[in-house]
Amino acid sequence: MLDLSVNLAGVTLKNPVVVASGTFGFGREYSQFYDLGELGGICAKGLTLHPRSGNPAPRIAETPMGILNSVGLENPGVDTFVAEELPFLRKFDTKIIANISGNTPEEYGIMCEKLSGAGVDMIEVNISCPNVKAGGLAYGTRLELAAEVTEEAKKHANGVPVMVKLSPNVTDITEIAKAVEGAGADAVSLINTIRGMRIDVNTRRPVLKMNTGGLSGPAVLPVAVRMVWEVAQAVSLPILGMGGVSKGEDAVQLMLAGACAVAVGTALFADPFAPLTVRDSLADIAAKQGLTAVSGLTGGVRPW
Amino acid sequence: MKVEYKCKIVSKTQMGDAIYMVLGVGDMVRSSGVCPGQFVHINCGHSRLLRRPISICQWTGSKDGDTLTIVFEVRGEGTAWLARRPVGHTVDVLGPLGNGFDAEGGPYLLVGGGIGVPPMLGCAGTSGGTSTAILGFRSREKAILLDRFASDCVDCLVATDDGSLGYHGFVDTLVRQELEKENHYQAVLACGPKPMLKSVAKVAAEFGVPCQVSMEERMGCGVGACLVCAAAMKDGTVKHVCKDGPVFNAEEVDWDA
Numbered sequence: 001m002l003d004l005s006v007n008l009a010g011v012t013l014k015n016p017v018v019v020a021s022g023t024f025g026f027g028r029e030y031s032q033f034y035d036l037g038e039l040g041g042i043c044a045k046g047l048t049l050h051p052r053s054g055n056p057a058p059r060i061a062e063t064p065m066g067i068l069n070s071v072g073l074e075n076p077g078v079d080t081f082v083a084e085e086l087p088f089l090r091k092f093d094t095k096i097i098a099n100i101s102g103n104t105p106e107e108y109g110i111m112c113e114k115l116s117g118a119g120v121d122m123i124e125v126n127i128s129c130p131n132v133k134a135g136g137l138a139y140g141t142r143l144e145l146a147a148e149v150t151e152e153a154k155k156h157a158n159g160v161p162v163m164v165k166l167s168p169n170v171t172d173i174t175e176i177a178k179a180v181e182g183a184g185a186d187a188v189s190l191i192n193t194i195r196g197m198r199i200d201v202n203t204r205r206p207v208l209k210m211n212t213g214g215l216s217g218p219a220v221l222p223v224a225v226r227m228v229w230e231v232a233q234a235v236s237l238p239i240l241g242m243g244g245v246s247k248g249e250d251a252v253q254l255m256l257a258g259a260c261a262v263a264v265g266t267a268l269f270a271d272p273f274a275p276l277t278v279r280d281s282l283a284d285i286a287a288k289q290g291l292t293a294v295s296g297l298t299g300g301v302r303p304w
Numbered sequence: 305m306k307v308e309y310k311c312k313i314v315s316k317t318q319m320g321d322a323i324y325m326v327l328g329v330g331d332m333v334r335s336s337g338v339c340p341g342q343f344v345h346i347n348c349g350h351s352r353l354l355r356r357p358i359s360i361c362q363w364t365g366s367k368d369g370d371t372l373t374i375v376f377e378v379r380g381e382g383t384a385w386l387a388r389r390p391v392g393h394t395v396d397v398l399g400p401l402g403n404g405f406d407a408e409g410g411p412y413l414l415v416g417g418g419i420g421v422p423p424m425l426g427c428a429g430t431s432g433g434t435s436t437a438i439l440g441f442r443s444r445e446k447a448i449l450l451d452r453f454a455s456d457c458v459d460c461l462v463a464t465d466d467g468s469l470g471y472h473g474f475v476d477t478l479v480r481q482e483l484e485k486e487n488h489y490q491a492v493l494a495c496g497p498k499p500m501l502k503s504v505a506k507v508a509a510e511f512g513v514p515c516q517v518s519m520e521e522r523m524g525c526g527v528g529a530c531l532v533c534a535a536a537m538k539d540g541t542v543k544h545v546c547k548d549g550p551v552f553n554a555e556e557v558d559w560d561a
Contacts, residue, residue: 025529029547032527033307045531053534053542056561058522060532062354062382067524074531074542207522217353269525270353272308272398 002283003293006040008260009161009187009238011121013040013095016294017251017279020242020265021046021099021124021165022071026085027092033272040261040279041095043189044081046126047115048100049107051077061198061207066219066244067266068196070210073101078111082118095121097163105152112156123160125153125185128167128192140167140192143179150183163187163240166231168194168220173227174234181235189240189263190231191224217266218244225257232258232299246274248281255282255297311397313389314371319448322419323387324361324375327397333370338363340426341404341495341518341551344372345526347396348382356382357523357546359495360400361422362429372399375422375448401526402550405493405516410434411458413482413489413513415475415504417496418442423518425449427493428456436482436489437461440475440500444468476503483511491516494554505554515554521545536561 004015018041019030025045027036036042054074061068075081078100089096098120102108108125115123127149128140139145146164153162164180166173168191177188193214198207206212224243232239241259245251246267254262262282267274286294311327318324332338338360345355362373378384389395405423410431416424417440428435437453437460447469453460461478462470471478479492492508494501495518508515524530528547535543536558543549543556 023525023530025531029525029527029529053540054531055534056536057532057534059534060354060522060524060530062352065351065353067353069524069530069532071531071534074534266353269530270347270355272525272527 002287002291003295004279004283005293006261006295007238008240009122009163011095011161013261015040015279016255016261016282017275018043018095018097018240018261018263019268019275020263021126023265023268026081027089030268030272031092034276035092036089037093038276038279039094041097041121042089043097043099043124043263044085044089045075046073046099046101047075047078047081047111048073049078049102049111051075051080056209058207058209059213061213063196063198063215063217064219066215066217067269068198068208068213068215069193070208070213072210078114082114086118086120090119097122097124099124099126099165101126102149105148108149109152109156112153112160112162113158116156116158116160120160123153123157123162124189125149125162125164126192128165128169140176141170143175146176147179147183150180150185154184161186163189165192166190167192168223168227174230177231177235177237181237185237187238187240188231188235189242191220191227191243194220194223216244218246218250220244221250221253225253228254228259229257229301245278248278248283248285251278251282252285252297255294256299256301258299258301260295260298309397309399310394312394313391316389316391319375320446322375322377322448324373327372327374327395329370329372329397331370332372332400333363333365336400338372338400339404340407340430341423342400342402343550344374344397344399345401345523346386349385352382352385354382354524355398355526356386357401357526359423359518361425363426375419377419398526402546403548405518405551406491407431407493409490411436411489413438413479413492414457415479415492415494415496416440417475417500418446420494420496420500420518421449423495424493425452425456428453434458436486438463438475438478438482440464440496441469442466474503475500476507479504479507483507483513489513494518501554502559505557505559508554516551517554517557518550519545519552519557520550
């Protein structure tokens with residue numbers, strides 16, 4: 001019997017497949033398709049201290065084996081999440097990971113207080129959203145800011161594990177990983193989207209109203225695998241790997257590169273059931289390789 | 305519980321620049337119910353990560369299997385792929401999705417522009433033949449479904465941008481003429497490009513007639529989770545075309561956004 005459970009910074013996930021923040025809302029929509037308790041965990045839509053209405057549309061563009069988005073952190077604010085969305089998510093037997101973005105380190109701290117008090121299983125600190133001008137990416141690309149935000153989050157998380165979401169839009173992702181490890185992070189998740197652009201050649205206008213956006217989908221998988229592999233060698237933190245996972249083999253690649261668990265995101269848009277098929281096919285691969293636990297895949301790559 | 309349907313293409317007809325396609329949809333119509341203005345989200349090939357939202361034109365429900373009719377134009381690679389699928393092949397369909405028109409009873413003034421015309425035929429059906437249609441096209445060659453509207457409506461007026469068929473000009477002029485003439489319409493129901501919706505909504509408001517509009521925006525998930533298909537509302541809030549719409553009350557919408 002294959003053990004599907006994995007440990008991510010002290011939190012036991014019943015299986016290694018979670019859904020990525022921003023692709024799953026607060027779970028209500030996809031709960032019409034299946035029991036959310038089938039998932040290892042849910043990274044909820046990114047929250048800010050105050051509600052945000054996001055960027056003007058169009059906010060999405062299809063690209064070769066990918067999509068670009070520029071949603072811009074549209075969300076109802078952390079208080080509404082705690083009052084109206086978390087109780088719904090809590091009805092399901094799965095781990096709830098809140099995702100937060102702030103304009104200042106203090107905002108991250110305030111949100112961590114509210115969320116840890118409300119009882120989430122983990123807090124994912126987004127220092128890497130490419131679609132907001134203030135904060136966001138700046139925290140993810142500058143070592144001292146990334147460390148400061150991590151420290152502030154840890155100080156106010158009251159023991160709830162803090163996982164820092166890293167940006168791939170940097171020269172060396174391991175430097176940021178080391179900085180947040182030094183600042184007390186319990187885990188890292190990677191990769192966030194890669195900045196990209198698509199232009200309509202007839203109108204000569206960018207397809208996205210914000211001109212640029214974040215690339216996700218199968219096109220980014222090899223970048224994610226490479227970065228997870230690099231980060232796994234640079235730090236001793238557990239890693240939630242993500243970026244273009246649409247089938248079991250993709251998830252296994254990220255785990256072999258060093259991830260403890262994986263997130264499925266963009267694949268949901270083509271197939272709402274993608275996280276479940278990824279989970280089942282990942283389990284098949286592990287079983288065929290004679291493993292007794294899927295956690296045995298983590299870091300198992302044999303580099304040349 | 306929502307499901308994906310593997311739907312067989314029952315028939316496919318070229319209609320001007322548009323494809324008229326009938327899908328066998330299992331028990332979708334009987335189990336979920338369908339109203340005009342709702343859409344289906346169709347997977348258009350493995351290399352395309354986004355489904356394509358296409359309005360439902362008409363539907364049938366029977367124990368021998370339900371059908372949906374969709375009418376679409378080839379706009380890009382996804383719709384080109386769908387248009388090439390042979391009769392008898394299956395496509396992966398999510399639906400019915402979104403909130404459609406409130407088009408029971410009637411009479412309604414139905415206004416369609418271009419590829420926004422097909423969903424209005426569903427409204428003609430649910431209003432039991434009591435409605436009047438005003439349809440706009442770029443030219444005579446682009447005109448579709450005129451005979452269907454003629455048989456399902458009290459009257460069907462046509463406008464073309466180049467004057468090659470019917471009134472030479474835009475539909476809002478015909479809407480104004482009709483509302484000056486008749487005051488029995490419960491509402492104006494419209495689907496088409498945003499500038500058309502804006503001008504039709506303005507005319508309806510002048511006459512104090514309620515107006516429902518079907519909005520279009522680039523979509524991701526189609527079910528309300530990814531938040532990409534944002535539509536700005538007059539009260540400063542943002543709604544999402546796939547889940548809150550695609551049909552909105554015209555007075556809710558921020559037409560200047």
